[in-house]
Amino acid sequence: MAPKISLTRYLVEEQRIGGCIPAQLRLLLEVVARACKSISLAVNKGDLGDVMGTADSENVQGEIQKKLDIIANEVLIEANEWGGHLAGMASEEMEGIYVVPNRYPQGEYLLMFDPLDGSSNIDVNVSIGTIFSVLRMPEDDRGVDEGDFLQPGNQQVAAGYCVYGPQTTLVLTVGDGVAMFTLDREQGSFVLTRKHVKIPEDTKEFAINMSNMRHWDAPIKRYVDECLAGKDGPRGKDFNMRWIASMVADVHRILTRGGVFLYPWDKREPEKPGKLRLMYEANPMGWIVEQAGGAATNCRQRILDIQPGKLHERVSVVLGSKNEVDRITRYHTESQ
Numbered sequence: 001m002a003p004k005i006s007l008t009r010y011l012v013e014e015q016r017i018g019g020c021i022p023a024q025l026r027l028l029l030e031v032v033a034r035a036c037k038s039i040s041l042a043v044n045k046g047d048l049g050d051v052m053g054t055a056d057s058e059n060v061q062g063e064i065q066k067k068l069d070i071i072a073n074e075v076l077i078e079a080n081e082w083g084g085h086l087a088g089m090a091s092e093e094m095e096g097i098y099v100v101p102n103r104y105p106q107g108e109y110l111l112m113f114d115p116l117d118g119s120s121n122i123d124v125n126v127s128i129g130t131i132f133s134v135l136r137m138p139e140d141d142r143g144v145d146e147g148d149f150l151q152p153g154n155q156q157v158a159a160g161y162c163v164y165g166p167q168t169t170l171v172l173t174v175g176d177g178v179a180m181f182t183l184d185r186e187q188g189s190f191v192l193t194r195k196h197v198k199i200p201e202d203t204k205e206f207a208i209n210m211s212n213m214r215h216w217d218a219p220i221k222r223y224v225d226e227c228l229a230g231k232d233g234p235r236g237k238d239f240n241m242r243w244i245a246s247m248v249a250d251v252h253r254i255l256t257r258g259g260v261f262l263y264p265w266d267k268r269e270p271e272k273p274g275k276l277r278l279m280y281e282a283n284p285m286g287w288i289v290e291q292a293g294g295a296a297t298n299c300r301q302r303i304l305d306i307q308p309g310k311l312h313e314r315v316s317v318v319l320g321s322k323n324e325v326d327r328i329t330r331y332h333t334e335s336q
């Protein structure tokens with residue numbers, strides 16, 4: 001039986017072979033993985049622990065925070081602030097950036113995260129997850145500020161998520177393909193279970209919240225109508241639909257068997273470009289999907305090329321099987 005490759009061994013060998021994981025980045029990724037293990041334990045407690053239900057607070061997005069949102073955020077902050085690998089952090093759950101306190105050494109990386117994405121699914125025991133993105137501090141000697149985080153997704157040096165489902169699985173890219181690590185609870189460590197993950201370029205499965213149909217713009221409606229028309233329609237094949245309302249779970253399915261995920265702009269809040277956040281949802285997920293041979297756009301341009309204007313910027317998202325994303329993007333550019 002092949003030896004189990006731990007996350008640590010994978011990162012060490014990636015550094016030796018791929019040369020893309022400097023020691024500080026390796027430390028960062030192992031600390032984030034340990035934090036995800038702690039979050040997984042808290043999530044798995046459910047009603048047996050004091051972790052369910054809502055906290056009496058709202059986040060910067062104006063969303064009611066779940067207790068686990070706050071727990072997960074605190075776990076990631078406390079795990080990462082002392083190691084000397086980070087200059088600062090940013091989170092969906094915090095309005096401003098978190099600068100590493102002076103009592104700790106400052107590092108060269110910036111960490112952004114959605115500590116617990118899909119938290120509306122917590123109380124109904126459906127998969128949720130942590131999403132993270134790593135940037136390098138711009139090279140100059142002044143202190144870290146919000147502007148240092150406002151880099152396009154093509155500047156990421158690492159991106160990943162951890163899905164808390166029937167298994168707890170960490171999915172990671174450092175620019176050399178996508179690897180998956182399943183938590184071995186007996187050993188308490190993440191073990192390599194898949195590498196060089198590839199998303200099929202074609203699919204028969206789309207993921208969108210259909211209840212928003214009347215609010216979509218024409219190109220999205222055209223795409224979904226054609227999927228629903230099935231083999232008698234212009235696509236000449238039947239489609240299946242999934243919507244878990246947990247981006248981590250939907251993206252994990254797409255990485256596992258293909259598919260296309262859509263959260264486009266709609267008329268409900270026309271001033272917002274979309275619901276999902278660019279820096280700690282769309283950028284990390286977009287890079288992971290591209291590293292697996294898929295594509296990710298905001299319906300018009302590559303997500304990773306978008307220059308952010310603010311930390312909690314929202315964006316339209318279409319990602320997954322390349323030929324479907326290209327078709328949806330084409331429908332938008334043709335309609336201009």
Ligand code: P6P
Nearest residue numbers: 117118119120209245246247248
């Ligand atoms: P809706 C979860 O709140 C999230 O940010 C993503 O994980 C998910 O894809 C989306 O929102 C679900 O949104 O409007 O369908 O509830």
